[in-house]
Amino acid sequence: MTNWEFSLDCARKLDENDELSSYRDQFYIPNFSGEQSIYFTGNSLGLQPKKVQSYIQKELEDWSRFGVEGHEKATNPWISYHEIFTDDIKKLVGAKSNEVVVTHSLTTNLHLLLISFYRPTKKRFKILCEKKAFPSDQYALESQVKLHQLKAEDCIIEIGPRDGEETIRNEDIVQKIEEIGEELALIMIGGVNYYSGQVFDMKKITKAGHNVGAFVGFDLAHGVGNVPMELNKWEVDFAAWCSYKYLNSGPGGVSGIYINEKHVENPNVLRLAGWWGHNKENRFQMPDKFDPIPSAESWQLSNAPILAMAAHKASLDLFTEVGMKKLRNKSILLTQYMEFLIHYINENYNSKLEIITPKNINERGCQLSIIAHGFGKELFEKLSENHIIVDWREPNVIRAAPVPFYNSFEDVFKFGEVLKNILNEH
Numbered sequence: 001m002t003n004w005e006f007s008l009d010c011a012r013k014l015d016e017n018d019e020l021s022s023y024r025d026q027f028y029i030p031n032f033s034g035e036q037s038i039y040f041t042g043n044s045l046g047l048q049p050k051k052v053q054s055y056i057q058k059e060l061e062d063w064s065r066f067g068v069e070g071h072e073k074a075t076n077p078w079i080s081y082h083e084i085f086t087d088d089i090k091k092l093v094g095a096k097s098n099e100v101v102v103t104h105s106l107t108t109n110l111h112l113l114l115i116s117f118y119r120p121t122k123k124r125f126k127i128l129c130e131k132k133a134f135p136s137d138q139y140a141l142e143s144q145v146k147l148h149q150l151k152a153e154d155c156i157i158e159i160g161p162r163d164g165e166e167t168i169r170n171e172d173i174v175q176k177i178e179e180i181g182e183e184l185a186l187i188m189i190g191g192v193n194y195y196s197g198q199v200f201d202m203k204k205i206t207k208a209g210h211n212v213g214a215f216v217g218f219d220l221a222h223g224v225g226n227v228p229m230e231l232n233k234w235e236v237d238f239a240a241w242c243s244y245k246y247l248n249s250g251p252g253g254v255s256g257i258y259i260n261e262k263h264v265e266n267p268n269v270l271r272l273a274g275w276w277g278h279n280k281e282n283r284f285q286m287p288d289k290f291d292p293i294p295s296a297e298s299w300q301l302s303n304a305p306i307l308a309m310a311a312h313k314a315s316l317d318l319f320t321e322v323g324m325k326k327l328r329n330k331s332i333l334l335t336q337y338m339e340f341l342i343h344y345i346n347e348n349y350n351s352k353l354e355i356i357t358p359k360n361i362n363e364r365g366c367q368l369s370i371i372a373h374g375f376g377k378e379l380f381e382k383l384s385e386n387h388i389i390v391d392w393r394e395p396n397v398i399r400a401a402p403v404p405f406y407n408s409f410e411d412v413f414k415f416g417e418v419l420k421n422i423l424n425e426h
């Protein structure tokens with residue numbers, strides 16, 4: 001790291017030494033303004049793997065050829081299509097085969113999991129979540145509280161950063177858990193915060209939650225495919241994620257869920273039922289009584305959306321080929337290089353960009369959240385004019401996520417160069 005330079009040469013050397021550099025060619029890089037974009041919004045919508053089209057085309061062909069018979073006769077029979085993902089997904093999140101399933105969409109899954117794991121009683125009814133949780137999670141939690149005829153202000157407790165700080169200290173979360181104690185029914189936190197990019201200590205939070213008898217779940221929309229996880233080892237109770245961010249599976253793509261095996265096997269854990277969660281042996285005998293599959297699959301309500309799943313498969317095949325370890329190693333370097341360039345600009349061009357994402361690599365994924373005091377929105381717009389695709393999150397953050405699959409060190413350098421020029425003219 002010490003011999004890094006703010007130069008195209010340095011960036012190109014880093015690319016030459018990058019064993020994953022060829023994977024960039026497996027993705028379509030947006031080019032909608034006459035010039036290829038420098039794309040740093042894989043934390044919002046991952047880029048399209050080129051293989052997606054042929055994977056979807058295959059399902060379209062099988063549909064046209066077989067009609068309903070495709071459920072059994074398609075190359076990847078549709079009845080069991082979702083099972084293809086078990087091995088890939090369990091590696092990504094550190095789970096066992098019976099603990100994961102790909103199904104529905106993210107907020108839908110969060111609701112289904114909250115139905116199972118938020119069972120308030122007179123004594124134990126509080127939920128702990130992070131301040132600045134993604135709004136959909138806040139709405140979901142509030143509406144779940146209402147479902148139980150309770151009031152959000154009595155039940156939902158938010159934990160935020162200390163005054164003058166931008167990220168939440170893990171020790172403050174643990175302290176809050178201990179403080180709420182026996183009244184705490186559930187902890188639900190974004191494993192990686194969408195705004196600051198902070199990765200929480202999921203193991204520590206889970207242990208602290210269990211010590212007071214609460215269930216612990218994570219929204220991993222910004223975690224999956226970004227940072228390695230060990231959900232089973234950490235004994236996390238449940239988690240859900242989407243596939244359209246770091247998993248590059250297309251807008252609105254399918255979601256995944258993890259449920260710890262001890263709950264999966266426990267028939268007393270309430271789950272909303274649908275026919276796709278029913279015992280596969282006799283599902284088509286159309287029995288009246290729901291007999292749940294003894295795995296996370298029993299949380300599936302409906303038969304699988306095959307076209308969206310085909311896109312997911314194209315992307316997961318790449319993840320399985322490369323593995324999270326190599327992706328993470330590159331990701332750490334790419335993000336550190338971006339951080340280095342921002343510090344360099346601050347030191348040499350008298351700018352005051354503030355990175356609010358933790359400096360510690362174990363507390364962040366690839367995203368850097370940047371505050372350009374008083375100049376943020378303008379800076380964001382100028383970056384866009386220069387074909388740098390980052391995003392703006394109210395009230396004052398620019399999020400930039402160099403993604404190891406398709407971003408290069410040269411991309412990061414070009415971002416630095418444009419940033420420097422904008423700040424120079426400011």
Ligand SMILES: Cc1ncc(COP(=O)(O)O)c(C=O)c1O
Nearest residue numbers: 105106107134136194219221242
């Ligand atoms: C952290 C987080 N949670 C939930 C959502 C909502 O996801 P969906 O619209 O797929 O339900 C998002 C979407 O970006 C998100 O970033």
